Amino acid sequence: MNDDSSGRIAASLRAWLATAPAGARLPSTRSIAAEHRASPVTVQRALRSLTTLGLVETRPGVGTFARTARTALPVDHAWQTNALRSPPTSARGPSTALRTVPNDVLALHAGYPDRDLLPERLVRSALARAARSDAAVTRTPAAGLPALQAWFAAELAEHTPSGTTAPAAHEVVVVPGSQSGLGSVFRALVAPGQAMLTESPTYWGAIQAAGQAGVRLVPVPSGPGGPDPDDVDRAFAETGARVFYAQPHYANPTGAQWSPAVAARILDVVRARGAFLVEDDWAHDFGITTSPTPLAAQDDGGHVVYLRSLTKSVSPALRVAALVVRGPARARILTDQAAETMYVSGLLQAAALDVVTQPGWGTHRRGLRERLGARRDLLAAALREHAPSVEVEHLPPGGLNLWVRLPDHTDLDAVVLGCERRGLVVAPGAEWFPAEPPAPHVRLSYAGPNPAAFADAASILEQAVVAARP
Numbered sequence: 001m002n003d004d005s006s007g008r009i010a011a012s013l014r015a016w017l018a019t020a021p022a023g024a025r026l027p028s029t030r031s032i033a034a035e036h037r038a039s040p041v042t043v044q045r046a047l048r049s050l051t052t053l054g055l056v057e058t059r060p061g062v063g064t065f066a067r068t069a070r071t072a073l074p075v076d077h078a079w080q081t082n083a084l085r086s087p088p089t090s091a092r093g094p095s096t097a098l099r100t101v102p103n104d105v106l107a108l109h110a111g112y113p114d115r116d117l118l119p120e121r122l123v124r125s126a127l128a129r130a131a132r133s134d135a136a137v138t139r140t141p142a143a144g145l146p147a148l149q150a151w152f153a154a155e156l157a158e159h160t161p162s163g164t165t166a167p168a169a170h171e172v173v174v175v176p177g178s179q180s181g182l183g184s185v186f187r188a189l190v191a192p193g194q195a196m197l198t199e200s201p202t203y204w205g206a207i208q209a210a211g212q213a214g215v216r217l218v219p220v221p222s223g224p225g226g227p228d229p230d231d232v233d234r235a236f237a238e239t240g241a242r243v244f245y246a247q248p249h250y251a252n253p254t255g256a257q258w259s260p261a262v263a264a265r266i267l268d269v270v271r272a273r274g275a276f277l278v279e280d281d282w283a284h285d286f287g288i289t290t291s292p293t294p295l296a297a298q299d300d301g302g303h304v305v306y307l308r309s310l311t312k313s314v315s316p317a318l319r320v321a322a323l324v325v326r327g328p329a330r331a332r333i334l335t336d337q338a339a340e341t342m343y344v345s346g347l348l349q350a351a352a353l354d355v356v357t358q359p360g361w362g363t364h365r366r367g368l369r370e371r372l373g374a375r376r377d378l379l380a381a382a383l384r385e386h387a388p389s390v391e392v393e394h395l396p397p398g399g400l401n402l403w404v405r406l407p408d409h410t411d412l413d414a415v416v417l418g419c420e421r422r423g424l425v426v427a428p429g430a431e432w433f434p435a436e437p438p439a440p441h442v443r444l445s446y447a448g449p450n451p452a453a454f455a456d457a458a459s460i461l462e463q464a465v466v467a468a469r470p
Helices: 003-019 029-036 040-052 079-084 120-131 146-157 178-189 204-212 229-239 260-272 328-341 346-356 359-386 412-421 451-467
Strands: 056-059 063-066 172-175 195-200 216-223 243-246 276-280 304-309 321-324 401-405 441-445
Touching: 003 029, 003 040, 029 040, 040 056, 120 346, 120 359, 146 172, 146 304, 146 321, 146 346, 172 178, 172 328, 178 204, 178 243, 178 276, 178 304, 178 321, 178 328, 195 204, 195 229, 216 229, 229 260, 243 260, 260 276, 359 401, 359 451, 412 441, 412 451, 441 451
Parallel strands: 195 216, 195 243, 243 276, 276 304
Antiparallel strands: 056 063, 172 321, 304 321, 401 441
């Protein structure tokens, strides 16, 4: 019998428990198995699920009983207010992008691609092979599996021009997801209270990581083609900052991509200022009409700290990313990583490496480009037809999202709440600004589930915007 059978037995027992008095004894395993024509193992699986939910309790040698209701007494945690004092940073809480919503809700808020866009077959096979390998029972080096380090270095080396030294495997530090990597970079390169430049808007996770590290963010406005290099230079001069966090390719949330000319000028500014550029290449695998060329490939002087994640493109269950760092900065970042995580699970590293070195990985990426493009265009068309009040400021050449501007003076909170009441979840744009937003926006993901409902979602957004007009 399979898990579906145990689920049906559990549902039947829950119905029985709904009318049974507290402390009532459940029928024996044998009688339940006979009634449902199931094996004792399947019945035990159903009972374990009910125990996990707190609905029943097992008394060894006696039987299984409906759990006795216990009166919950109020607990006083007020003492923690005095012990904790004020928070060191203005914590924003988890982003809307991390919310889990019911299946019957239209979800355009998610930060991860739908499973239909992932190489699921490759991932499952890779995990099975990794579980049978030594990676399942051994500790990995603090900097990562050597073979995975070499793969990340080779990926960046593909873009390295002649005359520039390609990155080496020993310059790679494998981290448990890009969020952990950002935290280590910010703590290692920026002292608490010091300034760090960032594009505005920018990735909400970077804003949170900087806040946790005590870093003072200095926003530099950025448009569809990236920030103005002169603005970046001026911000360096005015603040004394030595680090600039940026997403040159398919920025989250706007989808912006720097032109080669802008990238070259900003890299010149960073070098002239003796500063670091933290290049977050989170969407490297999500190009649609263009392909990314990392700035890190153009720099062998250690000015660019390069971050690439496999979590979104391979599987959210495989939180594996890597930093490519040259010079003494690598030692500082590795020290921080070792203190925070010690090392990344070898099982996850082995599985990730297995996926990206299979022939099917290249096939998947080529197909993904077309599928993402179709979804992007479908959502953009739905907004043009069914949500005339909003504006898609930029059709991104890659990434997962559309950045949508609402009419000026629109109550953003009212729009978000109005959408949710009508069965649509969107991400409020304010979460992506390190300072006050200059205009109301929402971020809409075209990589989530149910693209057939994009027209309905656009209609709901329009209704909510109209209702929220001042």
